[in-house]
Amino acid sequence: MKNQFYFRRLWDQRYQSEDHLAEYDGWLDDFLRDFYPGQRLLEVAIGSGPNLCVYTRLNPADIYGCDFSETALTLASQKKSGINLFFHDISEPFEFDNAYFSVIVADLCLHYFTRRVTQRIIDELFRLLGAGGKIFLRVNMVGDFDSCFGQGDEIEENVFQNNENIKAFFSPESLCGYFKQWRKIRVEPNYTEKYGKPKQCLMAVFGKS
Numbered sequence: 069m070k071n072q073f074y075f076r077r078l079w080d081q082r083y084q085s086e087d088h089l090a091e092y093d094g095w096l097d098d099f100l101r102d103f104y105p106g107q108r109l110l111e112v113a114i115g116s117g118p119n120l121c122v123y124t125r126l127n128p129a130d131i132y133g134c135d136f137s138e139t140a141l142t143l144a145s146q147k148k149s150g151i152n153l154f155f156h157d158i159s160e161p162f163e164f165d166n167a168y169f170s171v172i173v174a175d176l177c178l179h180y181f182t183r184r185v186t187q188r189i190i191d192e193l194f195r196l197l198g199a200g201g202k203i204f205l206r207v208n209m210v211g212d213f214d215s216c217f218g219q220g221d222e223i224e225e226n227v228f229q230n231n232e233n234i235k236a237f238f239s240p241e242s243l244c245g246y247f248k249q250w251r252k253i254r255v256e257p258n259y260t261e262k263y264g265k266p267k268q269c270l271m272a273v274f275g276k277s
């Protein structure tokens with residue numbers, strides 16, 4: 069079994085080879101009014117920071133972003149100054165108090181884990197979010213062969229391990245299964261080419277009552 073050190077190095081290499089240098093692709097355009105001044109926002113696994121251009125109305129000091137690739141964090145820091153970027157493995161607990169954030173973004177990053185770890189991460193994000201807060205996310209969708217659906221060993225239902233990493237794929241129903249203690253606001257298919265090739269994924273918004 070490959071360890072987190074291996075995966076970190078893999079992501080560093082991808083960013084160094086400009087493999088994952090994405091631009092914002094409009095996936096949050098229906099929700100721009102949800103990003104307003106006074107909020108404290110956390111983007112987990114922020115990558116090179118393609119979504120940072122959405123948070124223009126927030127005070128940069130209220131924007132937090134983490135990743136376990138140092139290269140990604142350096143690239144994100146070049147996109148927007150004054151924000152709080154920090155190294156963190158999202159499969160581990162965060163050091164923030166309960167309800168520290170009012171909005172969380174998790175773009176194409178909650179699908180690299182087994183089901184047990186995925187649930188643990190989502191429960192931790194629930195803890196970090198205050199009442200009335202929302203999470204905006206995208207994940208791999210079941211049947212997306214462009215994203216290697218079905219390739220490798222199926223270690224759990226719709227979770228595949230290949231030579232590189234673990235990739236989990238979600239249906240609307242299986243995604244909602246992880247968010248039982250949340251309020252469902254929107255779950256729908258989403259198409260993106262942000263990494264230069266077609267990708268059919270699921271976008272979702274859940275709220276904390």
Ligand SMILES: C[S@@+](CC[C@H](N)C(=O)[O-])C[C@H]1O[C@@H](n2cnc3c(N)ncnc32)[C@H](O)[C@@H]1O
Binds near residue numbers: 114
């Ligand atoms: C497909 S990229 C998405 C990046 C960014 N959210 C975007 O939309 O462009 C996946 C990101 O997840 C990060 N990542 C993967 N596993 C992680 C982990 N356990 N902890 C923190 N970051 C992780 C990678 O470094 C990479 O930046």
